[in-house]
Amino acid sequence: MPQLLELFASTWWAAGRTEAEARAIIAGSDVVVTVRERRSARLAGFARVLTDRTYLALVLDVIVAPGVRGAGVGAMVIDAVLAHPWVADARSCELVCRPDLIGFYRRWGFTDRVGQSRLMRRTADPALGG
Ligand SMILES: CC(C)(COP(=O)(O)OP(=O)(O)OC[C@H]1O[C@@H](n2cnc3c(N)ncnc32)[C@H](O)[C@@H]1OP(=O)(O)O)[C@@H](O)C(=O)NCCC(=O)NCCS
Numbered sequence: 762m763p764q765l766l767e768l769f770a771s772t773w774w775a776a777g778r779t780e781a782e783a784r785a786i787i788a789g790s791d792v793v794v795t796v797r798e799r800r801s802a803r804l805a806g807f808a809r810v811l812t813d814r815t816y817l818a819l820v821l822d823v824i825v826a827p828g829v830r831g832a833g834v835g836a837m838v839i840d841a842v843l844a845h846p847w848v849a850d851a852r853s854c855e856l857v858c859r860p861d862l863i864g865f866y867r868r869w870g871f872t873d874r875v876g877q878s879r880l881m882r883r884t885a886d887p888a889l890g891g
Pocket residue numbers: 772822823824825826829830831832833834835836837856857858859861862863864865
């Protein structure tokens with residue numbers, strides 16, 4: 762759990778999460794993917810998914826440890842997420858990202874061309890508003 766909190770702390774949206782919140786997040790997720798460094802077994806990559814296994818899978822908290830970014834860990838994480846049957850069996854897979862990551866996700870077939878759809882959010886989280 763301390764290593765997951767370190768990963769959360771490296772991001773702009775999850776930095777303030779507590780251990781209790783991290784435990785609740787894990788317990789409430791349908792799919793959790795972790796990548797560990799072979800030698801140290803340290804947590805290098807993480808992602809989680811909420812999915813109804815049929816219509817929609819929502820990918821959340823894709824994070825690679827700052828020291829190992831750019832070495833293929835993020836690709837391993839997304840490969841594993843999309844290979845999971847509870848994700849693969851869903852008709853759509855969605856995520857939210859900043860514009861500079863559109864190119865990263867595009868290689869797996871994600872697109873920002875979503876027709877007339879607009880993201881709407883009701884949030885108590887100041888990091889996600891404005
Ligand atoms: C985004 C993130 C998960 C990518 O993980 P990573 O391990 O650094 O990425 P990888 O090394 O696996 O990159 C895989 C490929 O995507 C490319 N890529 C990486 N970031 C990219 C970007 N912003 N735009 C386009 N391509 C990108 C890499 O060049 C690499 O290409 P290659 O296979 O041709 O060499 C990681 O940088 C991260 O944790 N960032 C901070 C948290 C965050 O913003 N997460 C995303 C939330 S939506």
